[in-house]
Amino acid sequence: xxxxxxxxxxxxxxxxxxxxxxxxxxxxxxxxxxxxxxxxxxxxxxxxxxxxxxxxxxxxxxxxxxxxxxxxxxxxxxxxxxxxxxxxxxxxxxxxxxxxxxxxxxxxxxxxxxxxxxxxxxxxxxxxxxxxxxxxxxxxxxxxxxxxxxxxxxxxxxxxxxxxxxxxxxxxxxxxxxxxxxxxxxxxxxxxxxxxxxxxxxxxxxxxxxxxxxxxxxxxxxxxxxxxxxxxxxxxxxxxxxxxxxxxxxxxxxxxxxxxxxxxxxxxxxxxxxxxxxxxxxxxxxxxxxxxxxxxxxxxxxxxxxxxxxxxxxxxxxxxxxxxxxxxxxxxxxxxxxxxxxxxxxxxxxxxxxxxxxxxxxxxxxxxxxxxxxxxxxxxxxxxxxxxxxxxxxxxxxxxxxxxxxxxxxxxxxxxxxxxxxxxxxxxxxxxxxxxxxxxxxxxxxxxxxxxxxxxxxxxxxxxxxxxxxxxxxxxxxxxxxxxxxxxxxxxxxxxxxxxxxxxxxxxxxxxxxxxxxxxxxxxxxxxxxxxxxxxxxxxxxxxxxxxxxxxxxxxxxxxxxxxxxxxxxxxxxxxxxxxxxxxxxxxxxxxxxxxxxxxxxxxxxxxxxxxxxxxxxxxxxxxxxxxxxxxxxxxxxxxxxxxxxxxxxxxxxxxxxxxxxxxxxxxxxxxxxxxxxxxxxxxxxxxxxxxxxxxxxxxxxxxxxxxxxxxxxxxxxxxxxxxxxxxxxxxxxxxxxxxxxxxxxxxxxxxxxxxxxxxxxxxxxxxxxxxxxxxxxxxxxxxxxxxxxxxxxxxxxxxxxxxxxxxxxxxx
Amino acid sequence: xxxxxxxxxxxxxxxxxxxxxxxxxxxxxxxxxxxxxxxxxxxxx
Numbered sequence: 001x002x003x004x005x006x007x008x009x010x011x012x013x014x015x016x017x018x019x020x021x022x023x024x025x026x027x028x029x030x031x032x033x034x035x036x037x038x039x040x041x042x043x044x045x046x047x048x049x050x051x052x053x054x055x056x057x058x059x060x061x062x063x064x065x066x067x068x069x070x071x072x073x074x075x076x077x078x079x080x081x082x083x084x085x086x087x088x089x090x091x092x093x094x095x096x097x098x099x100x101x102x103x104x105x106x107x108x109x110x111x112x113x114x115x116x117x118x119x120x121x122x123x124x125x126x127x128x129x130x131x132x133x134x135x136x137x138x139x140x141x142x143x144x145x146x147x148x149x150x151x152x153x154x155x156x157x158x159x160x161x162x163x164x165x166x167x168x169x170x171x172x173x174x175x176x177x178x179x180x181x182x183x184x185x186x187x188x189x190x191x192x193x194x195x196x197x198x199x200x201x202x203x204x205x206x207x208x209x210x211x212x213x214x215x216x217x218x219x220x221x222x223x224x225x226x227x228x229x230x231x232x233x234x235x236x237x238x239x240x241x242x243x244x245x246x247x248x249x250x251x252x253x254x255x256x257x258x259x260x261x262x263x264x265x266x267x268x269x270x271x272x273x274x275x276x277x278x279x280x281x282x283x284x285x286x287x288x289x290x291x292x293x294x295x296x297x298x299x300x301x302x303x304x305x306x307x308x309x310x311x312x313x314x315x316x317x318x319x320x321x322x323x324x325x326x327x328x329x330x331x332x333x334x335x336x337x338x339x340x341x342x343x344x345x346x347x348x349x350x351x352x353x354x355x356x357x358x359x360x361x362x363x364x365x366x367x368x369x370x371x372x373x374x375x376x377x378x379x380x381x382x383x384x385x386x387x388x389x390x391x392x393x394x395x396x397x398x399x400x401x402x403x404x405x406x407x408x409x410x411x412x413x414x415x416x417x418x419x420x421x422x423x424x425x426x427x428x429x430x431x432x433x434x435x436x437x438x439x440x441x442x443x444x445x446x447x448x449x450x451x452x453x454x455x456x457x458x459x460x461x462x463x464x465x466x467x468x469x470x471x472x473x474x475x476x477x478x479x480x481x482x483x484x485x486x487x488x489x490x491x492x493x494x495x496x497x498x499x500x501x502x503x504x505x506x507x508x509x510x511x512x513x514x515x516x517x518x519x520x521x522x523x524x525x526x527x528x529x530x531x532x533x534x535x536x537x538x539x540x541x542x543x544x545x546x547x548x549x550x551x552x553x554x555x556x557x558x559x560x561x562x563x564x565x566x567x568x569x570x571x572x573x574x575x576x577x578x579x580x581x582x583x584x585x586x587x588x589x590x591x592x593x594x595x596x597x598x599x600x601x602x603x604x605x606x607x608x609x610x611x612x613x614x615x616x617x618x619x620x621x622x623x624x625x626x627x628x629x630x631x632x633x634x635x636x637x638x639x640x641x642x643x644x645x646x647x648x649x650x651x652x653x654x655x656x657x658x659x660x661x662x663x664x665x666x667x668x669x670x671x672x673x674x675x676x677x678x679x680x681x682x683x684x685x686x687x688x689x690x691x692x693x694x695x696x697x698x699x700x701x702x703x704x705x706x707x708x709x710x711x712x713x714x715x716x717x718x719x720x721x722x723x724x725x726x727x728x729x730x731x732x733x734x735x736x737x738x739x740x741x742x743x744x745x746x747x748x749x750x751x752x753x754x755x756x757x758x759x760x761x762x763x764x765x766x767x768x769x770x771x772x773x774x775x776x777x778x779x780x781x782x783x784x785x786x787x788x789x790x791x792x793x794x795x796x797x798x799x800x801x802x803x804x805x806x807x808x809x810x811x812x813x
Numbered sequence: 814x815x816x817x818x819x820x821x822x823x824x825x826x827x828x829x830x831x832x833x834x835x836x837x838x839x840x841x842x843x844x845x846x847x848x849x850x851x852x853x854x855x856x857x858x
Contacts, residue, residue, distance in 0.1 A: 142848070142849050142852035187839050190836060194829075194831070198825055225821060225822070
């Protein structure tokens with residue numbers, strides 16, 4: 001996430017001049033220097049810049065604008081609703097990815113594109129790609145930020161395509177394999193709905209016939225057509241329920257599908273017999289029942305698919321490559337082709353692809369992924385470094401000591417995956433199912449024998465069938481998936497994506513919320529903590545073209561404070577030493593002033609210090625307050641020293657902070673609380689939080705964190721904020737309340753209906769009215785979940801918690 | 814009234830045609846993505 005360009009005042013697009021002017025204003029790539037300190041906005045990203053109207057804030061923006069205009073897509077600047085992120089330089093490494101050539105000599109790949117902020121962003125990216133020579137097909141989803149690309153490898157390389165996206169300011173990542181959408185269930189639902197409605201129409205005629213009398217020939221015709229329509233419903237549409245019931249039985253479990261399958265079998269068998277021998281059938285009820293249950297299944301599978309997509313999107317990564325030294329020079333290779341003993345180059349801002357020992361060079365390394373702490377550690381020749389850490393500054397040549405599965409990072413991930421296999425608590429409906437089936441069968445048998453003595457075999461069997469029919473737990477089976485799907489949707493729209501409905505419902509019982517510090521309560525990235533406005537102004541002028549994390553933090557701070565970026569001249573960046581250049585005609589120099597400090601030195605001995613560090617997220621405090629107002633405790637766990645932990649905790653409004661906890665201690669602490677009977681939610685982001693996430697009742701990972709922590713978590717927060725946790729609690733509560741009420745309703749219904757049936761009072765018409773009525777109640781109950789969560793949002797501004805647009809974009813990063 | 818012996822099957826058959834159209838539509842992936850097309854229609858290039 002790059003918050004530096006959020007348009008704060010004025011409508012976006014203001015000050016973006018027509019194409020000709022803008023381009024002539026920056027001719028030659030040199031920036032125009034203006035003596036009068038006029039401030040304008042960068043025509044591309046909206047960053048305030050000192051100078052005349054047409055000055056771009058950086059060469060990246062200029063390039064992006066040139067591409068957009070070159071493709072004839074100027075309309076973007078008029079139509080966009082938000083400024084795009086500032087392009088942050090090249091990604092590199094894409095060409096090292098092996099992509100098989102498919103049919104027609106074209107390559108195909110799925111990408112997740114980050115940074116898309118409005119529909120126009122998607123439109124311009126898609127169109128730029130489509131108009132790129134060699135790209136055969138490009139489609140980008142407005143809703144999810146996913147792209148499908150087909151290109152001709154003879155004409156253009158994947159690297160060039162990726163560069164084209166990143167030049168526009170958006171960041172592509174590689175998407176893993178995606179499953180095909182489940183069309184089968186939807187077809188079954190469609191067929192069942194078609195048949196059920198026709199049967200219902202025919203049945204309506206038959207019921208009317210009871211009153212006025214009906215020619216038996218017509219009755220036979222109607223019934224045979226009903227049977228013909230019901231056959232595919234029972235034999236094909238309802239197959240998933242039979243499969244579920246049988247596989248349950250095979251594993252010795254009485255699944256919720258069992259009473260359903262039993263009901264469908266009895267209904268259809270009875271219908272078949274009665275149609276041949278004469279009498280009234282329940283086929284309309286059967287059609288309705290299968291349709292409603294399939295509808296529930298479809299909703300459930302859509303919810304699950306959305307969750308799976310979210311997880312894939314989160315786990316999508318930029319290609320892992322490394323620059324390996326060879327005899328002649330340096331070559332870029334995929335990181336899995338590295339071998340122990342290779343020498344690799346690592347420049348500032350790059351991630352290490354393998355474990356190793358620094359051979360030469362020196363710099364500061366951020367190991368947040370491993371240790372959870374964001375403060376860079378100084379490394380020099382001889383230091384051990386691990387894969388996954390990022391070089392904040394300097395330059396290293398590393399001799400590889402472990403690659404792939406052998407790296408510390410991978411081994412931690414493997415361990416986590418093993419430990420995450422915790423038992424899943426069976427859903428309440430599945431716990432009720434055996435009882436339900438047992439009681440129904442006993443009551444049906446009792447009814448049969450009760451009536452056998454007095455009313456004869458035929459009446460007895462019909463009444464017993466009626467009992468089995470009305471006892472079919474349609475409403476009960478629907479209540480949970482529907483409410484869970486509604487809750488999942490409500491939480492997802494507010495930035496919290498769950499792997500399953502069960503995980504969401506688990507959240508309801510949580511009474512202790514444990515938060516990690518770095519990357520969770522805090523933003524987890526370098527930010528300016530302290531610094532004079534003038535120092536920031538000068539520094540941002542010198543550093544605005546640099547992709548260095550410190551430079552980015554400084555430019556971002558300047559933009560946030562509303563300081564227009566000045567125009568610097570004769571800028572000279574020396575890796576590992578600093579930057580020199582002229583601002584306002586004076587000579588300035590920026591260099592490192594120790595860990596977390598940057599010195600800005602000018603002529604005449606002028607000198608400022610800018611302090612950088614991690615900072616508590618703006619909305620962490622309000623989130624903590626809201627969580628506590630629901631009666632839950634909040635605790636901060638961190639590997640950092642207690643002084644920092646306490647300061648951050650105080651800032652976030654947390655009373656209890658436990659410092660100097662290593663990953664296993666965190667997990668151990670959580671386990672102890674669980675042993676005490678507490679239900680624990682843990683939110684964290686790094687690899688180091690993995691054990692804790694796996695140990696907690698509910699583990700929530702930050703979408704910006706390590707992919708491996710997302711794999712073991714139950715849920716992922718897709719926005720850079722903690723707010724979604726509050727939304728999650730609300731959604732879980734609303735869903736749980738809805739399920740509880742619905743289960744009571746459906747049990748009351750079942751007891752009543754079974755009593756009626758056992759007394760011989762239920763005929764097919766009464767069944768046809770009662771059954772959809774109970775399911776209707778359940779659907780109505782579930783539909784109120786979203787409204788309840790929305791109601792809770794009101795009076796609490798900003799709890800929508802999704803600052804980025806498009807609003808449904810799961811790829812916010 | 815015997816016309817119903819023709820009309821009813823015809824009515825069901827007509828319904829069946831739509832059911833088949835639905836199945837074809839699903840198989841062609843028209844229901845795979847319900848979020849994008851409504852956005853896409855607002856932007857023409």
